[in-house]
Amino acid sequence: MSPFLLTRTLPEDATDAALRADVLRGLTGTPKTLPPKWFYDAHGSDLFERITELPEYYPTRAEREILVGRSAEIASVTGARTLVELGSGSSEKTRHLIEALTGLHTYVPVDVSESALTQAGQALIAERPGLQVHALIADFTAALALPRTPGPRLVAFLGGTIGNLPPVERAAFLGSIRGLLSPGDALLLGTDLVKDEEVLVRAYDDAAGVTAAFDKNVLTVVNRELGADFDPDAFDHVALWDARNEWIEMRLRSRADQTVKVPALGLAVEFAAGEELRTEISAKFRRDSVSAELDAAGLSLSHWWTDSEGRFALSLSTCR
Numbered sequence: 199m200s201p202f203l204l205t206r207t208l209p210e211d212a213t214d215a216a217l218r219a220d221v222l223r224g225l226t227g228t229p230k231t232l233p234p235k236w237f238y239d240a241h242g243s244d245l246f247e248r249i250t251e252l253p254e255y256y257p258t259r260a261e262r263e264i265l266v267g268r269s270a271e272i273a274s275v276t277g278a279r280t281l282v283e284l285g286s287g288s289s290e291k292t293r294h295l296i297e298a299l300t301g302l303h304t305y306v307p308v309d310v311s312e313s314a315l316t317q318a319g320q321a322l323i324a325e326r327p328g329l330q331v332h333a334l335i336a337d338f339t340a341a342l343a344l345p346r347t348p349g350p351r352l353v354a355f356l357g358g359t360i361g362n363l364p365p366v367e368r369a370a371f372l373g374s375i376r377g378l379l380s381p382g383d384a385l386l387l388g389t390d391l392v393k394d395e396e397v398l399v400r401a402y403d404d405a406a407g408v409t410a411a412f413d414k415n416v417l418t419v420v421n422r423e424l425g426a427d428f429d430p431d432a433f434d435h436v437a438l439w440d441a442r443n444e445w446i447e448m449r450l451r452s453r454a455d456q457t458v459k460v461p462a463l464g465l466a467v468e469f470a471a472g473e474e475l476r477t478e479i480s481a482k483f484r485r486d487s488v489s490a491e492l493d494a495a496g497l498s499l500s501h502w503w504t505d506s507e508g509r510f511a512l513s514l515s516t517c518r
């Protein structure tokens with residue numbers, strides 16, 4: 199058996215249908231929105247990797263610090279033989295965990311980005327001969343069909359990506375993760391924590407403009423896939439802190455009155471000058487809120503680790 203398998207769990211046209219449905223719903227709703235999963239074509243995935251290296255973007259460094267310090271403990275507590283990682287991207291930080299999991303049989307990275315999965319998978323099999331890598335091109339919010347692999351299973355969801363899901367979807371998502379776990383399996387969850395507003399806003403609006411380019415990449419994806427005529431330069435990237443919901447919002451603000459055509463959907467979308475299109479929320483958490491949300495999904499938090507500056511947390515939980 200080849201040590202690197204790449205499986206598309208949805209037919210090609212399912213992605214197309216999902217994009218059409220999301221764009222139609224998002225651009226005809228009030229306020230206008232687009233879901234963040236459409237940022238991540240090959241260019242968007244590269245831009246995200248550049249974001250992780252920015253001085254303002256602390257979450258990646260903070261989470262890596264925890265993984266470096268705690269992977270041996272995570273390995274000894276879980277004894278995982280299968281590691282499933284949702285939204286795995288480059289799998290860069292995950293290497294610390296994979297290295298510590300000495301009994302690991304199969305790594306199952308799951309992502310919508312085929313380019314990220316291929317690059318990460320090829321690199322990993324070269325580094326760890328004998329490790330099976332079974333990558334899944336899949337939407338982690340849809341029902342996941344995981345390959346049959348030896349347990350115990352550790353499901354990792356890193357990077358604070360859980361914060362991109364609004365609360366109702368988050369609850370449903372955690373319930374579906376619970377459904378993937380059997381007794382003895384565990385969930386390793388990365389959550390960014392509530393902190394000073396200025397630090398948070400800077401992390402999503404860097405001086406070099408990489409996050410702005412990432413934000414506008416969703417317009418390029420809609421142009422390419424649906425023949426739309428968005429002019430990315432006609433929008434400004436905006437990041438703001440919503441203190442009531444405790445989340446960052448990324449938005450694209452129209453610089454002028456304009457009409458954008460989306461021929462594949464027969465749509466002409468009016469934007470007023472100053473009107474904002476919401477592209478991402480990134481919720482920030484507290485220990486109590488993480489524990490309560492896990493609890494509501496039938497999971498019990500057993501370990502909670504933060505980086506030395508208390509900016510980011512990794513938690514381990516098991517099913518009840």
Ligand SMILES: C[S@@+](CC[C@H](N)C(=O)[O-])C[C@H]1O[C@@H](n2cnc3c(N)ncnc32)[C@H](O)[C@@H]1O
Binds near residue numbers: 246250258291338
């Ligand atoms: C914020 S990045 C985090 C990447 C990596 N886990 C890290 O910590 O650096 C989010 C990742 O999730 C993927 N992603 C976003 N929405 C997804 C979805 N609905 N289903 C599967 N993957 C998704 C993106 O392609 C991207 O690789």
